[in-house]
Amino acid sequence: MAGSIRVTMEVGADGVAVVTICNPPVNALHPIIIQGLKEKYAEAMDRDDVKAIVLTGAGGKFCGGFDINVFTEVHKTGNLSLMPDVSVELVSNLIEGGKKPSVAAIQGLALGGGLELTMGCHARISTPEAQLGLPELTLGIIPGFGGTQRLPRLVGLPKAIEMMLQSKFIKAKEGKERGLVDALCSPDDLHQGCLDVVEEGVLFGGRAGVLKEAKVFKELVLSPTSKALVHAFFGQRLTTKVPGVTDVQLKPRKIRKVAVIGGGLMGSGIATALLVSNTSVVLKEVNPQFLQRGQKMIAANLEGLVKRGSLTKDKMNKAMSLLKGALDYSDFKDVDMVIEAVIEKIHLKQSIFSDIEKVCPPHCILATNTSTINLNVVGEKTNCQDRIIGAHFFSPAHIMPLLEIVRTEKTSPQAILDLITVGKMIKKVPVVVGNCTGFAVNRTFFPYTQGSHLLVSIGIDVFRIDRVISSFGMPMGPFQLQDLAGYGVALAVKDIYVSAFGTRNFDSDLVDLMVANGRQGKSNGKGYYIYEKGGRPKPDPSVQLVIDEYRRHAKMMPGGKPVTLTDQDILEMIFFPVVNEACRVMDENVVIRASDLDIASILGMGFPKYRGGLVFWADTIGAPYIHSKLSKWAEIYGDFFKPSSYLEERAKRSLPLSAPTTTQQASTRSRM
Numbered sequence: 001m002a003g004s005i006r007v008t009m010e011v012g013a014d015g016v017a018v019v020t021i022c023n024p025p026v027n028a029l030h031p032i033i034i035q036g037l038k039e040k041y042a043e044a045m046d047r048d049d050v051k052a053i054v055l056t057g058a059g060g061k062f063c064g065g066f067d068i069n070v071f072t073e074v075h076k077t078g079n080l081s082l083m084p085d086v087s088v089e090l091v092s093n094l095i096e097g098g099k100k101p102s103v104a105a106i107q108g109l110a111l112g113g114g115l116e117l118t119m120g121c122h123a124r125i126s127t128p129e130a131q132l133g134l135p136e137l138t139l140g141i142i143p144g145f146g147g148t149q150r151l152p153r154l155v156g157l158p159k160a161i162e163m164m165l166q167s168k169f170i171k172a173k174e175g176k177e178r179g180l181v182d183a184l185c186s187p188d189d190l191h192q193g194c195l196d197v198v199e200e201g202v203l204f205g206g207r208a209g210v211l212k213e214a215k216v217f218k219e220l221v222l223s224p225t226s227k228a229l230v231h232a233f234f235g236q237r238l239t240t241k242v243p244g245v246t247d248v249q250l251k252p253r254k255i256r257k258v259a260v261i262g263g264g265l266m267g268s269g270i271a272t273a274l275l276v277s278n279t280s281v282v283l284k285e286v287n288p289q290f291l292q293r294g295q296k297m298i299a300a301n302l303e304g305l306v307k308r309g310s311l312t313k314d315k316m317n318k319a320m321s322l323l324k325g326a327l328d329y330s331d332f333k334d335v336d337m338v339i340e341a342v343i344e345k346i347h348l349k350q351s352i353f354s355d356i357e358k359v360c361p362p363h364c365i366l367a368t369n370t371s372t373i374n375l376n377v378v379g380e381k382t383n384c385q386d387r388i389i390g391a392h393f394f395s396p397a398h399i400m401p402l403l404e405i406v407r408t409e410k411t412s413p414q415a416i417l418d419l420i421t422v423g424k425m426i427k428k429v430p431v432v433v434g435n436c437t438g439f440a441v442n443r444t445f446f447p448y449t450q451g452s453h454l455l456v457s458i459g460i461d462v463f464r465i466d467r468v469i470s471s472f473g474m475p476m477g478p479f480q481l482q483d484l485a486g487y488g489v490a491l492a493v494k495d496i497y498v499s500a501f502g503t504r505n506f507d508s509d510l511v512d513l514m515v516a517n518g519r520q521g522k523s524n525g526k527g528y529y530i531y532e533k534g535g536r537p538k539p540d541p542s543v544q545l546v547i548d549e550y551r552r553h554a555k556m557m558p559g560g561k562p563v564t565l566t567d568q569d570i571l572e573m574i575f576f577p578v579v580n581e582a583c584r585v586m587d588e589n590v591v592i593r594a595s596d597l598d599i600a601s602i603l604g605m606g607f608p609k610y611r612g613g614l615v616f617w618a619d620t621i622g623a624p625y626i627h628s629k630l631s632k633w634a635e636i637y638g639d640f641f642k643p644s645s646y647l648e649e650r651a652k653r654s655l656p657l658s659a660p661t662t663t664q665q666a667s668t669r670s671r672m
């Protein structure tokens, strides 16, 4: 490794020393690089033949920042001395305070510590499209190499604050307008351009604030938030490393044309995501009215993206031109992938799959967007089960970042790899999971809603539950979520969950009662909350009548009196059963590794990223405590809380829930 991690210096006849950071793929500032920079700078200052220094990165990228792996080591050991002194010793003293001028030559990206190095230089020159930013807050820290001091001086306080607090990247073109970049040039002219800037003069900044920044930075590096966010950073990148799929020399095939069956909410969202990534889409519906409705929804999705500023009008028009409507399968003969997104009816899906098997080319991947139905059942009537795969998007599909890729024991590694590649192409985070009811996310979170209903049945206020869960960091509480998702979904999956999860279901008829009382959730403006156009949801006091009726049916309140619980009890009684189900999901190897479930919970359910994801959070509490609480509640309220054997085992041995299972260890060993 150390061979490819190095800093080089070449001194030209013109007296310019070009110092290059080499650490593929993003030239992260590993301690070897920091040491190398210090040495090369010291040498450049000493050498009489060096008049000026150009600092750059190899491979078309300047630098992606400080090496985040070092934070992981600091988190494990608590040893802050693993962090080399960069801010004062390198950036302030050697680069900024050095007696020879330094110019940063930027290409590709200069992020975090990378941008901070350039700001210590006396000038910056960049290619126009290079991405510049200080995304440290996404890792739970602040910029630590002087960025908090130098960025405001260069771009002004408001812009610097926006860039830092929102971790917003800007292109060098904008950087030039704002004074962060001194000159723009093409990649070929970068070197020559640097020399011109050297000639034009130098900018010196002071040292004020750098020492304070260093102090705060050190405190934050050791914070639980930084540990959680760094875990999420690496966890997200790990999801696309799938043993037996991405490590066996398979090549992803090009997916040029995709057919989407069903132009409802999900189908049109999926089509939108594909179209904005320049993929041709055939949208198939059963009649002209439904087709037109689907096309209109896609157009509205695209217009929404233009309004949000994430798509230009030109790109919207280009995307629309890639869409073709269809009422039969004649356009399916040259598609590379089909994504079926019709309603959750087993027979309908089965007949669609047996039809498309006949009309699509033999390489075509046949994906279903089902969120609950067993894939083996969907593909039962086909002879191509190796090409059948789940592509479970989350609504709205063109915005939500998670793509659950569901494989059966028959799905071929090639089909999985191709779908991972499509997922990345449409800017989703793919997580590969096994085939079971609810797959990883819906299965893990089925007790989330049920637990909240159980709490209501014992007398806890609906809106208090939502407040507790929102203050924990979820985007909204379980009741507001149910209003938003619509009660139809809850009713449709109820029986499926009962048959799959048996006695660990908490059987609630709250939603049935809501519907019987004319409430449909957000869709008819009346759920637990009242929804008025343009306004925020308001708790509806009249829902109390429905809740009273529900409590009478449920007969869960001892002596008819509400149970008294603290906010912490509420939080734990909702999330510990979810953690318990996560244990079963890991035990059955539905996910490849615990961190996949962390990422899926963050991106699919909005679990707070700064808590590192569901399993990471549970491990900060510890299996013994979670187990003891669940056991106690199981005695009072029954099997809904009964600890799984996985949790029990780990609690007994005080092992982290995230430690690999024996099967996972064996599969890693067999690949070594």
Ligand SMILES: C[C@H](O)CC(=O)SCCNC(=O)CCNC(=O)[C@H](O)C(C)(C)COP(=O)(O)OP(=O)(O)OC[C@H]1O[C@@H](n2cnc3c(N)ncnc32)[C@H](O)[C@@H]1OP(=O)(O)O
Pocket (backbone or CB within 6 Å): 025, 026, 028, 029, 064, 065, 066, 067, 068, 069, 109, 111, 112, 113, 114, 116, 135, 136, 139, 142, 143, 144, 145, 147, 234, 237, 238
């Ligand atoms: C003191 C200082 O102020 C503190 C800092 O500098 S903290 C670091 C600040 N920098 C960042 O937060 C940037 C983090 N990186 C990113 O956002 C993105 O990786 C990127 C925009 C640079 C590139 O994105 P993309 O091209 O999609 O590639 P991506 O898959 O994310 O990364 C490629 C590889 O580089 C690694 N990598 C990226 N940035 C890294 C970093 N700063 N440190 C260590 N590894 C890094 C990734 O883990 C990944 O490794 P893998 O191939 O083994 O999975």
